[in-house]
Amino acid sequence: MIRTQLKTYHCPDDLKEALTLLQQGGKTARVIGGGIDLALHLPPDVTALIDLSRLPLSSIEASSDGITIGATATMTEVLEHPAIASYLNGVIVTTLLQVASPLLRNLATIGGTLVSTHPWSDVIPLFLALGAEVTLVGEMSERIPLSDLYDSRERLKGKILTVVHLPKPAAGTAAAFRQFSRTGFDVALLNCACFVRVENGRCIETRIIVGGTPRLASSLPKAEESLIGAALTEEAIERTARIAQESSSVGDDRRASAGYRRELVYVGVKRSLSEIKDQLEEAKR
Amino acid sequence: MKITLTVNEIRHEIEIDPGETLLDLLRRTGYKSVKKGCGSGDCGACAVLLDGRAVNSCLVFAAKADGSTIITAEGLEKDGDLHPIQEAFLEEGAVQCGYCTPGMEIATLDLLTHNPNPSEEEIKEGLSGNLCRCTGYVKQIEAVKAAAKKMNKGAS
Numbered sequence: 001m002i003r004t005q006l007k008t009y010h011c012p013d014d015l016k017e018a019l020t021l022l023q024q025g026g027k028t029a030r031v032i033g034g035g036i037d038l039a040l041h042l043p044p045d046v047t048a049l050i051d052l053s054r055l056p057l058s059s060i061e062a063s064s065d066g067i068t069i070g071a072t073a074t075m076t077e078v079l080e081h082p083a084i085a086s087y088l089n090g091v092i093v094t095t096l097l098q099v100a101s102p103l104l105r106n107l108a109t110i111g112g113t114l115v116s117t118h119p120w121s122d123v124i125p126l127f128l129a130l131g132a133e134v135t136l137v138g139e140m141s142e143r144i145p146l147s148d149l150y151d152s153r154e155r156l157k158g159k160i161l162t163v164v165h166l167p168k169p170a171a172g173t174a175a176a177f178r179q180f181s182r183t184g185f186d187v188a189l190l191n192c193a194c195f196v197r198v199e200n201g202r203c204i205e206t207r208i209i210v211g212g213t214p215r216l217a218s219s220l221p222k223a224e225e226s227l228i229g230a231a232l233t234e235e236a237i238e239r240t241a242r243i244a245q246e247s248s249s250v251g252d253d254r255r256a257s258a259g260y261r262r263e264l265v266y267v268g269v270k271r272s273l274s275e276i277k278d279q280l281e282e283a284k285r
Numbered sequence: 286m287k288i289t290l291t292v293n294e295i296r297h298e299i300e301i302d303p304g305e306t307l308l309d310l311l312r313r314t315g316y317k318s319v320k321k322g323c324g325s326g327d328c329g330a331c332a333v334l335l336d337g338r339a340v341n342s343c344l345v346f347a348a349k350a351d352g353s354t355i356i357t358a359e360g361l362e363k364d365g366d367l368h369p370i371q372e373a374f375l376e377e378g379a380v381q382c383g384y385c386t387p388g389m390e391i392a393t394l395d396l397l398t399h400n401p402n403p404s405e406e407e408i409k410e411g412l413s414g415n416l417c418r419c420t421g422y423v424k425q426i427e428a429v430k431a432a433a434k435k436m437n438k439g440a441s
Contacts, residue, residue: 001324003304009286009348039306039344040325049303051349076338080399101414103329103392106338107345185327185413 008048014055015137015160021050023158031160033072033109037116052111057162060084066168071111071161075099075123078110087166088130088175089279095126095177095193101185111161117150117216120187120255124150125209125217126177127164129193135163150216172198173205174283176275178268182255188212189256192268196232196276203227203236208244208272210265214253222247223269232277241270288351292316293360301347307333308342310350311357318358318387322416329415332388333357339395341414358387361394369435370394370428379428381419389415393429397436403429 012018022029029048032038038049057070062083069078078084079096099105099122113123114134124146132146138159146164149155179191190212197205206224211217223244230236250261289298292311301310308331311319319342322330326341333342334356361368367375370390380386389412396403396411403411408429409422417425 001306002302002309004302006302006304009303009346011348011351034344035346035349036326036344039346042304049346049348051346053349074338097410100326101329102395102411103332103339103341103414104326104344106335106395107340 003042005042005044005047006049010048010050011054012050012052015057015162018050018052018055018160019138019158021048022160025050033112034074034107035112036104036108037112052109052160057111058109064168065165067166069110069164069166071163072109073111075105075108075110075113076102079105088169088173091130091175091177092126095122095179098122098177098179098184110164114146114149114164115156115161118187119214119216120191120212121217122177122179122188122191122211125191125193125211126175127166128209128217128219129175129177129195129207131167131195131207133165133167134161135165136160137162147219150218170197172280174276174279176272176279178271180264180268187255190250190261190264190268191217192265192272193217194269194272194276196227196273196280198232198280201231202229203232204229208240208269210244210248210268212255213248213250213261213265214255215249215251220244220247220269232273232280234274234277237270237273237277240273241266244269286348288348290350290353290355292355293357303346303348305347306343307335307345307347307350307355310347311342311355316357316359320384320387322384322388326414327416328385329388329392330385332391332415334391334395337395337398339392356391356394358390361390368394369439370397370432373428373432373435374425377424377428377431379420379424381417385415385417385419389417389425393432396429397433401437401440402433405430 025048031050058072059070060081084092135143136159175195177193179188181188193209195207206227208220208223226243245266248265250258252258320330322328324343326344331342332339
């Protein structure tokens with residue numbers, strides 16, 4: 001099928017050119033990485049695509065600050081990178097292996113995934129939990145927490161996401177991800193990503209994110225706060241999972257009911273935190 | 286717009302529509318091994334190697350392939366000899382109606398190129414984007430194991 005509404009396909013060689021094309025195109029132009037979303041569903045007002053794949057934006061580099069991932073690195077490139085394999089016990093690898101199929105991961109880019117704002121995305125809750133930051137380039141360049149990107153749709157207007165930054169994990173940190181779906185290939189009915197930092201036996205930093213609620217992934221501040229200052233015991237995990245369940249706002253859609261999702265929040269948070277507890281105990285040995 | 290791409294070692298300079306997919310372009314250029322199944326990235330029947338990695342060609346804009354190197358299932362055999370992956374699929378009975386076979390073989394080529402000795406779990410993961418409605422996947426998994434053996438033998 002030919003999308004006849006599409007009149008122009010740009011492959012700019014530098015970022016300035018890409019930004020100019022985006023600003024000139026306004027609502028009729030869209031930036032793409034792999035282009036999967038727009039190949040599937042092209043909004044009726046879009047007549048031009050700006051493909052970023054020629055820009056030098058696909059490198060993945062580890063430094064003393066953490067890892068930087070270029071926006072056009074594919075999921076496969078992320079998955080196969082040695083620095084990613086060793087990051088927080090390989091949590092990114094185990095998560096990405098649950099995302100779609102190798103054929104799609106060879107095409108999908110990390111930047112495209114993060115700006116797609118698909119509510120059922122597995123990558124968005126994980127990267128929120130990991131405390132990722134993103135660089136947006138427009139007239140000016142800014143580095144913001146990934147969570148700020150989702151505050152408003154205006155945030156990305158006229159701008160291009162160029163780099164994803166993962167912080168260097170401090171001692172005593174661990175993260176885990178859980179996804180519930182009908183089959184391995186289906187998108188999540190609900191997913192959950194958690195991050196905990198323990199110092200002197202007490203949790204001092206926590207992030208508990210649920211996605212596919214069926215809205216876009218977001219944190220559960222009450223559950224996060226309830227763990228601060230507590231030891232990560234089975235009782236604390238149980239209590240936090242209950243608080244997460246009570247404080248999460250879940251809804252119905254064609255994939256699952258709100259009641260089922262509420263149960264999944266409890267199970268997802270409990271399993272993620274239990275895995276974090278096991279990882280931290282294992283690291284001590 | 287005009288693009289150039291190399292398909293199975295043959296260079297094409299070809300006029301395309303900006304809204305055309307790589308799948309449609311390849312089929313109208315004569316590469317009929319590339320099948321249109323779902324058209325939405327679920328079935329893998331349209332898989333081709335795009336610069337060395339297997340992708341769903343139904344979700345790739347043809348314009349994206351400008352300057353790239355494509356391998357389709359037609360490009361697997363060399364001088365009339367079947368590729369070890371094709372031989373293994375035949376010998377293990379991994380082909381029934383055949384519709385998914387080209388995509389399965391391309392996904393297998395990507396898998397074995399990057400992981401020459403995959404475990405059974407890794408084979409299942411490697412073929413997880415390719416649906417087959419005839420078999421129960423057992424024969425394909427056996428075929429990938431057999432292909433890995435043949436390819437490793439050939440390489441040593």
